[in-house]
Amino acid sequence: MAFDKLIELVQVGDGQQVAAEVQKQLDAGNSAPTILNDGLIAAMDIVGEKMESEEMFIPEVLRSAKAMEQGLAVMKDELALDDVQASGKVVIGTVKGDLHDIGKNLVSMLLSSAGFEVIDAGINVAPDAFVAKVEETGANFLAMSALLTTTMPMMKQTIAELEQRGLRDRVKVIIGGAPVNQGYADELGADGYASDAGAAIKLAKSLRA
């Protein structure tokens, strides 16, 4: 296959060489969308599988994602990047009163590696701040993280705030964090819940499709 080397380089996570290989493929006459789909995205699919099967460690997955981005940058003129990513624009954050962000950051990094455009609103994000971010960026996903039972109700308030501003239909709301579960997501009327970062990516992809 023409893209074997590219796929290998993305997995190894060598961004410079990925960029060079992408350039080589362009010079050889391959179209940017083909390189993207059959090269870079195909590579990240393999990376995702290897993460699932515990062959690759999370930091290695993140390195691959970064390498992929370096490859993408080479083609940014050829690809109307906005079109590629418009299918998934995520505002993510940890809810008000909650300072836990390790899980949120992981989900955020893996979402961008899966091709989503991610806007990280940080920690301690109040409902109106979440909604303002969604409005301002035109995001079609809102991802909320809560690690404390004291802060979980903020998810409900944020959804209410979305409804009030007439934005609820425009965004898919996904939630997670240690105390959160599917039952709670159903109760809130969230569009999805995931128990870990891998599941979060699958969930977001399935909702995007």
Next chain:
Amino acid sequence: MKDVRNASRIGRLQFLSDEQKRDIYLAALEIAGSIGMKVYHEEARRLLADAGAEVDGELVKMPRYLIEQARQSVPAVALIYDREGELAMELGGYNSYFGTGSDLMHTYDLETRERRDSVLEDVARAARLCDALPHMDFIMSSAHPTDVNPHHSYLLSFREMMRNSTKPLVMTAENAKDLRVMVEVATELRGGEEQLRQKPYFVVYNEPISPLEHPVESVEKLFLCADTGVPSIYSPAPLAGATAPITIAGHTAQGVAESLFGLVMHQLRRPGAPFLFGIGAAVLDMVTAQSSYNAPEYYQTYMCMVDMARWLDIPNWGYGGTSDSQLLDAQAGMEIAQLTFMAMMQGSNLNHDVGYLDFGLTGSLEEIVVVDEFVGMNRKLFQGVDVDRETMTVDTVREVGPGGHYMTTEHTYRHLRSAQWRPTVLNRYGYEKWEAEGSKDLREKAGDKARKLLAEHEPSALPENLSRVLDEKVNRFTDRVA
């Protein structure tokens, strides 16, 4: 008080050489002094600036002498008293004490043996069980009640703990507001602010956020402790590989810097106030993204932290009786034994999280019983060995002579009840007897013991007037805070 002060009698485990400890300390000073940390509490920043720290916006760089000064003023020993005012723990040196952890979202139900959401009654049950267990020295909430308003949960838990046990407490709180109510109740209990300062009833668990951040709430609680003489823990939970370097020395150095940074704020606020140093040495599993409490790297950073605490001569906050397993199985047995033994071997002082499963998300009363037994067994070990004429007893050997036996000698009778430790849930039955007793495994036996203690043990009641004060203060808070 459970007397565990036998430091000089046994060898200790050391993970770091003196030179390595100094190197880590110097790295911590470099982190605090040249990188600095974000302090979000305005008053704290002012206090630090006045004392000579370099303050630029929220970033504070800590000169070495402020840390040295705080090390001079912090007490090497913190004395903790029980509800009745008796000395319960002498924290410092190599004395090891054990107690439950806080805020578990799920609990294994003793009756159904199923995992379910925690409720307030679980806090009461765990406290009552620990009150009855001889080797649980202090009490944390164990469960985080999901059946009450979350903003009331810490205070309502405090009430249940106080009602169901006389043992001292370690508290978590949402912020300075609920913490203040707890301090007020403790002040009433002791009969005055000065009396509470003399005889602290509880310790507060406060945490900075790794890497290098000190949130407003944490510092507020830290200051409230300093002001009132309530001992404060200031222990970060840096996750190796995520919010701290992945290597042991880097994990330790950053954690030491974060805890000592808190020490400076605390000692500037009130020199001589009691403080506990610590690092929650969690390790991020790079495949499952769980934060392990039992990875070997966890044990390493934990033990390095205890080495540093002994070297700094500051009492430390530690861990024991915890497993990553999902249930009380062989993995749990192995992990709680290793962690708890290392804590004792190293002389880690105030060790919490007994009864934790599932990375700090699920609690088990059976596990608390098992750890209590394990600590008891090892307290026997750590008494050290008496070597004298009476214990070597050559005369008895002469009396018995070749081919005799010791079952009925005076010497055996003299020591019969004290020389051997007796298990309560570990199996010492032969096969037939074990089978006749129902072929029970450890979890079943621990469950039986927990149920029996909960049915039979009556904790000493809270005096009438105090009970009223407690209710009044808690109710006033729950009425006010929605």
